[in-house]
Amino acid sequence: MNPPFLPLTLGDIFEKTFSLIGKTFFRNLFIAVIILLFPIILMAIAMDAFYSSLADMQGSILQGVSTPGLDMVLAILGPLVFFGCATIIFVLGILLAEIAVSIIVSQEILSNPINFFDALHDTFSMKCLYGIGQGILKYAILIGGVIAASIVMAILGAVSKLLMGIIAIIGLLVLVPVFVYVFLKWYFALTVVAVDDLTAIESLRKSWYLVEGHWWRTLGILILLTILSQFAITIVSLPISFGSMWDFYKEYFTLLGKTGGNIDPQSLAQLENSVGPGIAIGSGISALLSLLITPVFTVVMYYDLCARENADKISAQKPIIKHDISSEPIDLSSL
Amino acid sequence: MESQVEQTSDAMASKRFDGSWERAHRNITAAACIGLLITGVLYVYAQSFLTIIFVFINSSGELHAFKGGNFIERLSHSIVLLKNPLRYSVIISQFLFMLLPILWIIKRWHTTHVLSYVRISRISFLELSVAIAATICFIPVSGGISDFFAKQLNMPDFLAQINAQIFTSYSIEELLWLIVVVCITPALCEEVLFRGYFQRTLERTLGMKSLFIAGIIFGLYHMQPLNLISLALLGIMFGYFFYRSKSLLPGVAAHFINNLIAVFSLYKTHDGRVFFDVFDLEITFLGVIIALVLTGGWLYIYHRITQINFEDKLSLAGN
Numbered sequence: 001m002n003p004p005f006l007p008l009t010l011g012d013i014f015e016k017t018f019s020l021i022g023k024t025f026f027r028n029l030f031i032a033v034i035i036l037l038f039p040i041i042l043m044a045i046a047m048d049a050f051y052s053s054l055a056d057m058q059g060s061i062l063q064g065v066s067t068p069g070l071d072m073v074l075a076i077l078g079p080l081v082f083f084g085c086a087t088i089i090f091v092l093g094i095l096l097a098e099i100a101v102s103i104i105v106s107q108e109i110l111s112n113p114i115n116f117f118d119a120l121h122d123t124f125s126m127k128c129l130y131g132i133g134q135g136i137l138k139y140a141i142l143i144g145g146v147i148a149a150s151i152v153m154a155i156l157g158a159v160s161k162l163l164m165g166i167i168a169i170i171g172l173l174v175l176v177p178v179f180v181y182v183f184l185k186w187y188f189a190l191t192v193v194a195v196d197d198l199t200a201i202e203s204l205r206k207s208w209y210l211v212e213g214h215w216w217r218t219l220g221i222l223i224l225l226t227i228l229s230q231f232a233i234t235i236v237s238l239p240i241s242f243g244s245m246w247d248f249y250k251e252y253f254t255l256l257g258k259t260g261g262n263i264d265p266q267s268l269a270q271l272e273n274s275v276g277p278g279i280a281i282g283s284g285i286s287a288l289l290s291l292l293i294t295p296v297f298t299v300v301m302y303y304d305l306c307a308r309e310n311a312d313k314i315s316a317q318k319p320i321i322k323h324d325i326s327s328e329p330i331d332l333s334s335l
Numbered sequence: 336m337e338s339q340v341e342q343t344s345d346a347m348a349s350k351r352f353d354g355s356w357e358r359a360h361r362n363i364t365a366a367a368c369i370g371l372l373i374t375g376v377l378y379v380y381a382q383s384f385l386t387i388i389f390v391f392i393n394s395s396g397e398l399h400a401f402k403g404g405n406f407i408e409r410l411s412h413s414i415v416l417l418k419n420p421l422r423y424s425v426i427i428s429q430f431l432f433m434l435l436p437i438l439w440i441i442k443r444w445h446t447t448h449v450l451s452y453v454r455i456s457r458i459s460f461l462e463l464s465v466a467i468a469a470t471i472c473f474i475p476v477s478g479g480i481s482d483f484f485a486k487q488l489n490m491p492d493f494l495a496q497i498n499a500q501i502f503t504s505y506s507i508e509e510l511l512w513l514i515v516v517v518c519i520t521p522a523l524c525e526e527v528l529f530r531g532y533f534q535r536t537l538e539r540t541l542g543m544k545s546l547f548i549a550g551i552i553f554g555l556y557h558m559q560p561l562n563l564i565s566l567a568l569l570g571i572m573f574g575y576f577f578y579r580s581k582s583l584l585p586g587v588a589a590h591f592i593n594n595l596i597a598v599f600s601l602y603k604t605h606d607g608r609v610f611f612d613v614f615d616l617e618i619t620f621l622g623v624i625i626a627l628v629l630t631g632g633w634l635y636i637y638h639r640i641t642q643i644n645f646e647d648k649l650s651l652a653g654n
Contacts, residue, residue: 011361018365228372231379235555242560250488257491261407 007311008304013221016109017297024104025292027116031100032291034120039086039093040284046086047276049079058269092132094287095190099123099131101295102194109303127193133200134189142179149175184219185211191295191302210305213312221301229293237289241282248274356444367536370440374433374528375556381432382424389420407493414500421501422516429524437528445536453531458582461640466576466585467592469633472626473572474596477565479623484561503601513598522591529553529570530577530586538578546574569593575634579641 008016053076061068100116100123107114114122149171157164185208192203211218242249251271255263352358356366393416441449485495502517504510529549537545553574554567576585 011356011359014369015361015365018368019362022364227376228369231376232372235375235552235558238558239555239560239563246488253491253494254489256406256494257489260493261410263406 007307008300010221010224013225013297013300013304016300017225017293020105020108020296020300021293023113024101024108024296027104027119028101028292028296029288030116031104031119032097032288034116035097035100036090036093036284036288036291039090040280040288042086043090043284044277044280046079046083047280049276050076050083051272051276053079055269055272058272059266062266062269090284090287094291095131095135096123096128097291098190098295099127099194101291102191102299103127105296105299106191106195106303109299123194127197130193130198130200130203131190134186134193134203137200137204138186138189142183146175146179180219181215184215184222187211187218187222188298188302188305191298195299195302210302210309214305214308218301218305225297225301226294229290229297233286233289233293237282237286240285241278244281244285245275245278248278351448352446354441354443354445354447357446363536363540366444367533370437370444370536371528371533371552373440374437377436378428378433382428385424385428386417386420389423390416393420407497410494411497411500414497418501422512426516426520429520433528434524437532441532453527453535454577454581454583455531456582456584458580458584459640462580462637463585463588465633465637465640466580466589469572469630469637470569470589470593471596472629472633473569474593475618475626476623476630477562477569479618479620479626480565480568481562482618484564488561490561499601502598503603504598505603510598510602514595517598518591518594521594522587525553526573526577526583526587526590529556530574531583534574534577543578546578547571550574572630572634576637579637579645581645 057072057076061072100119103119103122104114104116107119153164153167153171156167186204188207188210189200189203192198192206193200196203196206198206248271251274255267255271259267356363438449438453441452446452502513504513529552533552534545534549537548541548550569550571550573551567553570554563554565557563557566559566573586573589576589577583
């Protein structure tokens with residue numbers, strides 16, 4: 001059961017997020033590294049294999065050794081499947097790290113700080129399954145909806161191209177807002193799992209219920225915080241990503257210098273050989289930095305929504321309850 | 336005596352923190368970081384947007400020419416297309432989306448005494464001259480560091496020269512225009528943002544650490560990985576001037592001179608001769624070391640000449 005916090009202003013959300021990032025920084029960083037280290041390495045290996053086979057394939061086509069066909073598709077299928085599996089593990093890693101970071105931040109807000117070990121222990125319980133469950137449910141419904149709409153359009157397209165065009169425009173105009181609306185309504189589901197220990201369906205239901213009546217405010221604040229945090233992540237991760245792709249750039253500039261800008265397509269295809277691990281490490285670092293910020297403001301916003309929900313309830317009950325000390329709201333900004 | 340009165344009034348004005356963030360007794364470090372982020376996002380998006388608009392206004396008919404030629408030709412062509420739009424967008428976005436928002440943030444969050452907050456105050460001619468001398472001596476160091484990374488990366492010289500087209504002028508009129516765009520505008524707007532607001536606000540809670548943090552962020556903000564170290568060191572040096580003198584002016588002057596030398600070095604005279612070709616200069620390791628020692632010497636002199644004023648201002652400000 002959540003204590004009845006006071007609703008936060010935008011300034012409070014900014015300040016609380018900033019203070020919490022500072023207070024939980026090293027624990028969150030440790031958790032993110034522990035959980036994401038293996039997926040990032042796996043991703044680097046998978047991307048290396050994928051880009052190498054892609055470069056080989058392009059090279060052999062350009063040399064005229066082989067022609068595009070089924071055997072070529074089969075040759076790249078293995079690295080592609082490996083890359084797909086590595087991506088799934090990477091996404092799962094981010095999801096689990098988000099749960100762990102949310103637990104740490106939530107406990108910090110509740111003035112009950114916990115160490116990273118307890119947070120990890122708490123994450124790898126039923127919460128882990130609920131978290132994955134809500135993710136699968138959420139994205140299955142969202143992506144499923146888009147696929148279903150596309151199938152309908154394809155069927156209509158078979159009947160008449162004009163009809164498909166009209167339906168496609170109407171579909172886009174309706175689908176995009178619906179997608180954004182539902183996505184935002186379920187945005188806090190993972191936080192609910194981490195903080196309130198609810199099941200996958202219950203978490204989706206609670207998130208939907210919490211955002212009710214505050215949709216536009218939540219959208220505005222989320223856009224603002226996402227833009228600001230992504231900017232911070234970009235300026236910090238840019239030199240790191242550049243460093244991780246140092247070998248690629250060195251090879252590229254060497255070629256550029258030798259050829260005076262006339263790099264032949266075969267050499268360009270060869271360059272792809274070394275691009276994979278750099279991209280994986282760069283994305284890994286960005287994800288890692290993102291984990292230090294995004295779950296923090298999401299938890300703060302979640303408590304703010306809970307507080308607003310409570311405030312709505314209290315204001316609805318005002319004529320009956322005059323003053324109840326036990327339900328006195330706690331000023332979240334004083335924590 | 337007059338200067339002491341000025342310092343006292345400055346310190347008192349700085350203490351009159353009547354903005355909303357201050358009245359709510361919120362975290363000051365958070366204000367510094369959030370203010371910087373908001374302004375940074377505004378500036379970057381506005382600049383990109385304005386550049387696109389100016390490219391279309393300037394040369395929409397020539398866009399098809401991108402298709403032809405090799406990579407170098409395409410790059411040269413795009414730089415020619417981008418040159419003027421980029422200059423217009425920099426000047427507009429630095430004043431409208433960097434300087435104005437940060438002044439507004441200071442007024443709204445911190446104090447109505449905005450100029451006093453960013454420390455626009457007079458300093459002696461000697462302080463100003465020493466700051467400029469240190470900056471001039473530091474130019475081979477920053478050039479040497481960037482050059483080292485470019486060499487490690489085997490970056491061809493023609494790439495650097497193509498990039499330098501943006502700062503190259505071919506007439507006195509263009510040179511004067513570039514001085515406004517590349518020297519005056521960033522020296523004023525970036526110094527107000529990074530030193531006058533960010534470092535100034537951090538200084539209230541972190542003291543001297545603030546100049547290192549502001550310097551590193553200054554380097555990161557430019558989004559040039561190869562120049563990151565040299566820009567960060569330059570930012571730390573400007574921050575040091577600001578911290579010691581408790582005035583924005585030495586940093587503004589140093590920033591202006593640093594950029595002015597770059598612009599002058601790329602000025603091409605009417606016969607096509609480069610006024611002072613930096614690309615022909617080979618910066619040796621020994622040259623960098625000598626420049627570093629000279630910079631250190633000037634910084635030491637700066638430290639000594641600001642000693643008395645620094646201690647006075649520190650005690651008056653109650654830091």
